Amino acid sequence: MARSFVLKTDPSEQARRYRIDYAAALNPQQQAVVTAPGGPVLVVAGAGTGKTRTLVYRVAWLIETGFAPESIVLLTFTRRAAREMLGRASGLLDGRCDRVRGGTFHAVCVGILRRFAVRLGFPQRFTILDASDAADVIDVIRGGMDLPKKERFPRKKTIQAILSAAVNQGAPIADVLETRYPQFAAFERELVEIAGRYEQAKRGQGMMDYDDLLVRTLELFRAHDDVRRIVAGENRHVLVDEYQDTNRLQAALVKAFASEHGNVMAVGDDAQGIYRFRGADFRNIFAYPEEFPGTRVLKLEHNYRSSQRILDLANHVIGQARHRFDKALFTERTGGDLPAIVQAPDERFESRFVCQMVLDLREQGIPLRDMAVLFRAAHNSYDLETELNRRGIPFVKYGGLKLAEAAHVKDVVSHLRVLDNPRDAVAWNRVLQMIEGIGPRTASQVVDWILEASGESLVLPERPFSPRYAEALAALFEMLRRAGVPGTPLSVQVDAVLAYYEPVLRRLYYEDWEKRKQDLEQLAGLVGSYADRAGLLEALALDPIELAAVDVEPLDDDEAPLVLSTIHSAKGLEFRAVFLIHAMEGVLPSAYAVSDDDALDEELRLLYVAVTRAADHLFVSWPMVQYQRFEGPYLTEPSRFLGSVPQGLLEPWSLVEETPKAPWTGPLLPAPDEPENRE
């Protein structure tokens, strides 16, 4: 018979006064969340209701009530979010929150797998494949198969996306093809075959892709209950942010993490689910009380962020969804400007408008960092970026191309990977193919030889190398040997690789190597913040270090830059002024979404997320004419979601070119064909 033994609270604990005045810092709803007793809690929190703030205080409260920081796990959507929240919590409790464990599901899983992967037959130093590494592995597999030549087979990135979608949605490949890639439905058999070989290859070579990090952790818990008990036993409280964007794998992980104690708090907003493409279903949030019996559901409804006029628009937007959201945000922040709907003649006008208005608002005292330009897809801001550069307005861009994904950065990082793990065949392939005279074929042969000869250390095998590349190969090994001497500082290792790589860079990317070199310098600059090579490599694999396009002279020294971001990457952030550009049919909603009602609803939620980022000023704009390469200009339509917005919620703006100043008394200007004055 099991018996419960009640441990009494240490009296000195009881007597302690809390350092933080929770009642003063939080509203009653927030306080209820922060001071909730253990057990499962679901917090349904609308946009701008202080969700992050509440979680930060919750962490502090738990620590103040006696929980060890290292027994708390905070799961967030990005590592950036975790860092920021724990930083704020530490600020409240002078550093005591630093030991709280936090990060993405992927990062937390890597920590667990590094400890226990051996139990699954994986090496402790298994290789983490990012999406493009995974695509490269798939490409090799595809090359070794006899595939139908006549019809168009999906390219490696698409194959990878299909396989990943199947894993994340927990659906067979056939379903993924039917719903998202009907054009490739005929290749189901081949794709299933590739999927099988891909699994084998990963297992055989000790590699895990992003999805495996979640899948294998679950597998580990399922196959080894002692591991599950150890890991879950280390957690006394599990906190999950953005629960509406977790998929079934992540939901299962939450359940496992909390399985020993049941202290789990999830925070989310069903109206802000924007990761359906990754297998998330915003309705999962309603399944939570069934997953965790006894769940206490708490709500945060009071919006502190936006003016009422912005909320009116947001409420109208979300009201158009087919699925009804039980939600109306309210605020006491009445007044403010009406959100503007700006009709720009074309993209150039739109960019000029944004730049000019940004500068105006800055004149009015809003710092650049409190303004953001949001868009559906990373490429929507290209024209604007040019214009910002021209005017010397500093900006950072989130979303889109990642530093770690650029080909030349991967080249350099592959050398470090080989140093870290001489059995990393993916990295070897890349490293070898940079040598002149070595292509895919020779590379895979040489990799086989290397793997045979090298155990934990690097050995240049004695083999019949062709004189075409033998010397270069020896030079590569000499560089690796020097850089790999134990105790060599990371920065020295990186410098050695960069010096070796420089001529390769010039040869491979002769058109734009100088631009790419700046990225490598940025990479070199990051090195200092990592303790060792493994730490750097792990960060590069798990953190999408955003490629900041900030080589613009700041207006004032060190003025924090304007933020450019995809809507997805702006989740959870807020700004005093928000510009939503390219709000047009085909972009928002995306052309891919228009034939599917559920996808269309998600586009609507994206618009909702964008609108609710704004506190005071909101400008929604779109270009009436777009230029296409061959077709020339064509007319666009404004987003259907804005077409039906009643007058009074949005103020229509149009852009007019400045007319020449009136008090001109001299002779009329000659024909206006001075090229400089035209824009």
Add this chain to the structure above:
DNA sequence: AGCCCGTCGGTTTTT
């Protein structure tokens, strides 16, 4: 086998 160049097709969102 590898490299270079021309052509053509596809083009979201992220860990």
Add this chain to the structure above:
DNA sequence: CCGACGGGCT
């Protein structure tokens, strides 16, 4: 605007 692929050359 980038990458995959085919053809011709080394």
